[in-house]
Amino acid sequence: MSKPRRSQDRQDYYYWKAKKEGYRSRAAYKLIQINKKFRLIKEGDRVLDLGASPGGWSQVAVKFGAEVVAVDLNPMPPIEGVTFVRGDITKNETFRAVREICDEFDVVISDAAPKLTGKWTIDHLISIDLARASYNFAEEFLRYGGNFLVKVFQGEEIEKFYRDVSKNFRFKKMHSPQASRKRSAEIYFIGKGFKKNRGPVG
Ligand SMILES: C[S@@+](CC[C@H](N)C(=O)[O-])C[C@H]1O[C@@H](n2cnc3c(N)ncnc32)[C@H](O)[C@@H]1O
Structure with missing residues (x-):
């Protein structure tokens, strides 16, 4: 077996750690690190x-003692403490499906990512659309004072996204956890203390 190249060391480290510790994805460590900080x-x-999907973040959230509603385009094998909704976060019908389960959340987290095309600008723009769709869920479901975490791929639209979203949180920051790959374009927006009061639901 050939040795992993140096640039892959960290990726392999979290891959094997996830296998060993029973997490479904190496992404689980990103949430663990972000939540610790x-x-x-x-x-x-x-x-x-x-x-x-496949459920690494949901596993971590359950481990922190949370009750989780999880949404993805792809199926997700069951996890105790997690209610799964199969749906597209850019579609209204998915809002309705979530509302049937719960109409207010303390925290909204989104690791949604497009299938990569390899073209930086296209991947960035699709990721911004997903991040905005995720923020729409926060606007709809986050309680006053709640927290929001969302992944975005870096690029020219990120500043505008940050401006639009950050004004609605008392604390805001862009952050890259150690478990993110060194050369990855991904970065996370963290918003704490949601300032908006949600309107009447229904
Ligand atoms: C990086 S993976 C998430 C990994 C997950 N956080 C974990 O720890 O297992 C990104 C996910 O975003 C989902 N996704 C992409 N576009 C979506 C959309 N429009 N609606 C719902 N899910 C979407 C993909 O199906 C994929 O499962």
């Missing part, structure tokens, strides 16, 4: 996990 999710929280 920013304390977004705590015991008893209701968490909405968007772009959730």
